[in-house]
Amino acid sequence: MKKLGLDATDIRILSAVQSHGQLSKSRLSEIVNISATPCWSRLDRLKAAGYIRGYHADVALERVCDLTQVMVTVSLTYHRKADFDRFESWVARHDEITECVATGGGMDYVMKTVCPTLAAFQVLMQDMLDAEIGVDRYMTYIATRVVKASRPNIAKLAGSVSRDRTV
Numbered sequence: 485m486k487k488l489g490l491d492a493t494d495i496r497i498l499s500a501v502q503s504h505g506q507l508s509k510s511r512l513s514e515i516v517n518i519s520a521t522p523c524w525s526r527l528d529r530l531k532a533a534g535y536i537r538g539y540h541a542d543v544a545l546e547r548v549c550d551l552t553q554v555m556v557t558v559s560l561t562y563h564r565k566a567d568f569d570r571f572e573s574w575v576a577r578h579d580e581i582t583e584c585v586a587t588g589g590g591m592d593y594v595m596k597t598v599c600p601t602l603a604a605f606q607v608l609m610q611d612m613l614d615a616e617i618g619v620d621r622y623m624t625y626i627a628t629r630v631v632k633a634s635r636p637n638i639a640k641l642a643g644s645v646s647r648d649r650t651v
Contacts, residue, residue: 490642493518497526498535499638505539545598552602553627556609557591561620568592574617580608591623602626 490498493516500507500515507515513523530536545551560567568586575584575595583596599605605624612619 494526494530495639495642497523497530501527501536501539502635502638505541550600552599552605553630554597554599554602554605555625555627556595556597556622557625558593558595558622559590559620560592560618562618563592567618570617571619574612574615578608578611580604 496516497512500512504511504515509520509524512527513520516523527536558571560571571593572584572586575581575593580597580599581595582598585594586592587594597605597608599608609622609624612622
């Protein structure tokens with residue numbers, strides 16, 4: 485996918501939709517401080533270029549139901565592409581795994597799981613082991629409370645990239 489040259493207005497648009505989700509044409513243009521038609525054209529261009537993957541609500545799950553969040557680090561026995569593909573395919577099939585990041589260093593993956601109970605989490609881990617997907621070892625960390633959950637500051641990140649390129 486071709487990368488667009490983003491300017492400050494594009495960054496403001498991305499920041500606005502990240503913070504507020506889908507907005508009306510007039511509200512977005514008001515936040516970004518440009519007229520509605522060019523603002524909407526830029527938004528369409530950003531969407532077409534893949535900068536916006538979707539819009540989501542931040543649901544307060546703890547108000548909906550009881551749940552158990554567990555972070556899991558996973559190390560695979562072997563490190564061939566087929567081993568990573570097999571593990572990642574298993575992860576993709578399980579809704580209880582809400583995030584999975586491949587890492588370098590001591591562990592191969594860090595996963596965030598959300599289950600209704602600790603017993604349900606144990607069933608998930610047993611399923612992982614029974615699937616024979618090459619797991620060498622895993623460590624679990626029960627989340628006691630969320631200290632911070634946020635999205636990165638796009639303007640700050642984009643600004644650091646611009647500075648790095650001019651040095």
